[in-house]
Amino acid sequence: MRTIGVFDSGVGGVSVLKEVLREFPYDNIIYFGDSLHAPYGDREIDEIRSLCLKVSDFLVNEKKVDALVIACNTATGAAMDIMQERYSIPVVGVVENGSNEGIKITKNKMVGVIATPATIKMDIYKKSIEKKDTSIKVYSIKCPLFVGMIEKGWEDNYESNNLIQSYLNQFPEEIDTLILGCTHYPLIQKYIMRYFKGQVVDPAKETAKSLKKLIGEGKYFKTPYLKFYVSGDCKKFKKVAQEFLGQEIQEIEKIIL
């Protein structure tokens, strides 16, 4: 029976996990949330890379996963190339999948990206989109406060709504497509959509589908397991993750690498 590893700096990767669960109902899944070190997006790229490799080494070498999903844009930008070279298993990230979706959806070729400071600094969405279509204009805005607030459990109040507006107000009004360039953001998509009336892209679905193209569907053998490893506060993680996944988390263990 196969095991798929999914990881993020924290709870945001459950937005990708949800789609992985949908596409791979017969496979074991291990999710690693490195919440002790979240936000990754405020760190230097070298530091992000070494944190990511610790997690991926754990999943690949110790847990022997058969495929790896980098459910984090910041980690995809900082470490996907290295991981693809380092391991002999399929490794997929979120950025290319999100870019492809954005390219497909935009009508006026004006695309906005919201992401962590590190993702914006690496400029990975702009590079990835412009590689395929130079006529698309990409506007990127960093949203440094979102991840911490989502990790804690988002509160829908005056301040948080103001914050969303203050980030989105930095875009030209004409953008018709907004890519959620951080896997934490789909957890607050409904609040973001109060202030953005165009099309919103969550790269999660395409990411899970791209893995399916690579490894195919699993075969039913016995009931698969879903196990979570979290480096920070398991209780907090569990609460936020369960709410988004809409299912109870049974197996969760704290581990610091």
Ligand code: DGL
């Ligand atoms: N969820 C991650 C991403 O997609 C990063 C969040 C963080 O800054 O830790 O970029």
